[in-house]
Amino acid sequence: MVDNNRFVVSHAPFWHDGSRISTRNYNIALAALPAILLGIIYYGMPAVGVVSLSISSAIIWEFVFCRITKHSITIGDGSAAVIGMIFGMLLPATAPWWLVIIGTFVAVIIGKQIYGGIGANPFNPVVVAIAILMISWKDIFDFNEALINYDLDFAMVYPLAALKHFGVSAVDSFSMGDLLMGKQSGGIGSTFGLGLIAGGIYLIIRGIIRWEISISFLAGVFITALIFNLTDPARYAGPVVHLFAGYTLIGAFFLATEDSSSPVNFIPMLIYGAGTGFLAVLIRNIGVYVDGVIFAILIMNLVNPLLDKIRPKAIGKVA
Amino acid sequence: MIKRSFIGLLKPRLEYGSVAETPSLKQIPTPKEITLLSNCPFDKKNLLLKKKETVKTGQKLLLYKESDEYVVSSVTGQVSSISSYTGDFGRSYTAIAIEVADDEEIDDEFKSVAGGSKDASLETIKNFLAFAPGNPPVKLFSDKDKSIDTIVVCCADSDLLITTNRHVVKSDIDAIKNGINILKTATKVNDIIMVASQSQMHELSTTGEKINQVNDTYPSALPHLIMKDILGKVVPAGKNPEDIGVCFISAEAVASIGNAFNSGQIPITKTFTLVNKDGSKSLVSARIGTPASDIFKAFNITLNENDRIIFGGPMKGSSVYSEDHPVQPDTDAIIVQDKDDIPVISDYPCINCGDCIRVCPVNIQVGMLVRLLEGGYYEEAADQYDLYSCIECGLCSYVCVSGMPIFQYIRSAKYELDRSNTAEATNNG
Numbered sequence: 020m021v022d023n024n025r026f027v028v029s030h031a032p033f034w035h036d037g038s039r040i041s042t043r044n045y046n047i048a049l050a051a052l053p054a055i056l057l058g059i060i061y062y063g064m065p066a067v068g069v070v071s072l073s074i075s076s077a078i079i080w081e082f083v084f085c086r087i088t089k090h091s092i093t094i095g096d097g098s099a100a101v102i103g104m105i106f107g108m109l110l111p112a113t114a115p116w117w118l119v120i121i122g123t124f125v126a127v128i129i130g131k132q133i134y135g136g137i138g139a140n141p142f143n144p145v146v147v148a149i150a151i152l153m154i155s156w157k158d159i160f161d162f163n164e165a166l167i168n169y170d171l172d173f174a175m176v177y178p179l180a181a182l183k184h185f186g187v188s189a190v191d192s193f194s195m196g197d198l199l200m201g202k203q204s205g206g207i208g209s210t211f212g213l214g215l216i217a218g219g220i221y222l223i224i225r226g227i228i229r230w231e232i233s234i235s236f237l238a239g240v241f242i243t244a245l246i247f248n249l250t251d252p253a254r255y256a257g258p259v260v261h262l263f264a265g266y267t268l269i270g271a272f273f274l275a276t277e278d279s280s281s282p283v284n285f286i287p288m289l290i291y292g293a294g295t296g297f298l299a300v301l302i303r304n305i306g307v308y309v310d311g312v313i314f315a316i317l318i319m320n321l322v323n324p325l326l327d328k329i330r331p332k333a334i335g336k337v338a
Numbered sequence: 339m340i341k342r343s344f345i346g347l348l349k350p351r352l353e354y355g356s357v358a359e360t361p362s363l364k365q366i367p368t369p370k371e372i373t374l375l376s377n378c379p380f381d382k383k384n385l386l387l388k389k390k391e392t393v394k395t396g397q398k399l400l401l402y403k404e405s406d407e408y409v410v411s412s413v414t415g416q417v418s419s420i421s422s423y424t425g426d427f428g429r430s431y432t433a434i435a436i437e438v439a440d441d442e443e444i445d446d447e448f449k450s451v452a453g454g455s456k457d458a459s460l461e462t463i464k465n466f467l468a469f470a471p472g473n474p475p476v477k478l479f480s481d482k483d484k485s486i487d488t489i490v491v492c493c494a495d496s497d498l499l500i501t502t503n504r505h506v507v508k509s510d511i512d513a514i515k516n517g518i519n520i521l522k523t524a525t526k527v528n529d530i531i532m533v534a535s536q537s538q539m540h541e542l543s544t545t546g547e548k549i550n551q552v553n554d555t556y557p558s559a560l561p562h563l564i565m566k567d568i569l570g571k572v573v574p575a576g577k578n579p580e581d582i583g584v585c586f587i588s589a590e591a592v593a594s595i596g597n598a599f600n601s602g603q604i605p606i607t608k609t610f611t612l613v614n615k616d617g618s619k620s621l622v623s624a625r626i627g628t629p630a631s632d633i634f635k636a637f638n639i640t641l642n643e644n645d646r647i648i649f650g651g652p653m654k655g656s657s658v659y660s661e662d663h664p665v666q667p668d669t670d671a672i673i674v675q676d677k678d679d680i681p682v683i684s685d686y687p688c689i690n691c692g693d694c695i696r697v698c699p700v701n702i703q704v705g706m707l708v709r710l711l712e713g714g715y716y717e718e719a720a721d722q723y724d725l726y727s728c729i730e731c732g733l734c735s736y737v738c739v740s741g742m743p744i745f746q747y748i749r750s751a752k753y754e755l756d757r758s759n760t761a762e763a764t765n766n767g
Binding site for chain 2 (some may be wrong): 024025026027028029030031032033034035036037038039040043096135136137138139223224225226227229230278279282283284327330331332333334335336337
């Protein structure tokens, strides 16, 4: 019998579970939508503008970088889009266009591509960008000042700033329900606590983010804040404010869980999460910055490779 | 193909099928030509077997001078060619093609030597049954370096989709009983451990042996995991069960031994599962050496450009480049995949999602390991990241979201290390 067909000869396994990076990223984008939608309802077209510009410019930066370095174009995997989306969620609705574009440049190019692209970034690209921008243009990230012209049906106050400048009594007016429903000043997509939690739970169930990191992060924030609060309730706010204000929830479900910059083993994930939560509250309570989540994540990104050395022994390993 | 579940938080559950799913058996008629593959590398100078030599069904064919390697002809006919065949990782085999004659004659050498079941000796098993269906590991029993004190009879199938052992247990339990008794007397190993899936417990209870239940999800039925979970012995990294005195033998191989002594004939038909492009399964019985194309013809399977033919299971099998690749004594399945169903292997890097680490049955840090292997740091991979602990189940590649060929990286690393070690040993010696 003459054999004319050529067959694909490759190696085992011949099955794959069908998971893809693009599906993963589109699911993250989907999970982030509720929080963004509420931001858009509150802040209107400027919020749409910031988020859209952020997503599109992030994709364009990655496209341009791939073209210049003659790499295959990777924008289809959704990674740049997700970076842009989450970056936009952290910004105030009034952020100027140039800030958004500089931010996505820092995130995509400096945060990710120069290290070799997806999977190679030692820090969460979004967090790197926000950290640099927060230090460079402090005023824009002063949410109270930035959103001063908005008159919504709730007090347009950024709880963490109020806490820092006016003490615990300034945040007494915030109920947990208000904080969860986004009735606080803050980033476009970082105030709607309920939406972020729903998105986070969705991602955990889909197996896209690692629950150990999110839960231990929140536990770290809760316990540290509680300890501070118990030692001096007049100076330090209770854990509820710390959990539901600022970047805590978006940090727990969308920032700290970024694959490449977080550990994968069980115990390291717990240490990483709890450490981030601890540092975040520490910076908030005794540091100079209003919100500590961004810097806490950066610091823990730094120790991530070291943490992942704590690993179970392989079965059969000799000595 | 089993896809990732919506609830990705759970580990993938790849279940071995149950006995009830075993399809009915279809016999393939004797083909016009068969090919037997011997593990011996082709060596023209020392060939014993000559072209045009006539052989009988069940005849043992010694291949080379000063070697006891042999194959057993599954047909009566004339040797039409003896050539070299190259398999995975450049491994060389000797391929013996036999043209089938019209009248079948049965060789009686085995009958005269073997006698009945009671006279079965280790020598006879070793000299005649290495090429029987299921590949009985006959050499291990007489290997002086490996003192085998336990034999594990594996009645469950080790890879997915495969139903051979299940079929044998269902249809030929007497042969298994007979085979076990022969093994006991011939090897003088008394410690025989039966391992079976839950659905086989009832059928196997008639053997009178103690049966251990193996989990019905892949990769529980792989030898290393049976060792750990059932025997409670951990095989050291880089070693095989036989290195610590345990020999694995499949139910099919045991039945081959039982049948051989019972009938005075070396079994020559192999039972395997044929999986069509649409995933439908058929149980097929064919002479060892039957080309796959004959089987496809019998089932009206047409293959197109860029399809894939897999010999063995979906996780551990190997793909072949010719439709004429023959059925071997260890071929437990032939899977045909349509070109549209072949999962894409990508050149994306690891994104550190950790799925491989969570799925690894032996706790290897696959993410770190694969980074080293990609860079070619094989020694470091072996020293620091447990390359040799890998039991080659293939689950890491199966779950990899980047579509990396992790399993292949691991296999080629082991191969390369092995090669450089051999070269070093030769240079130093």
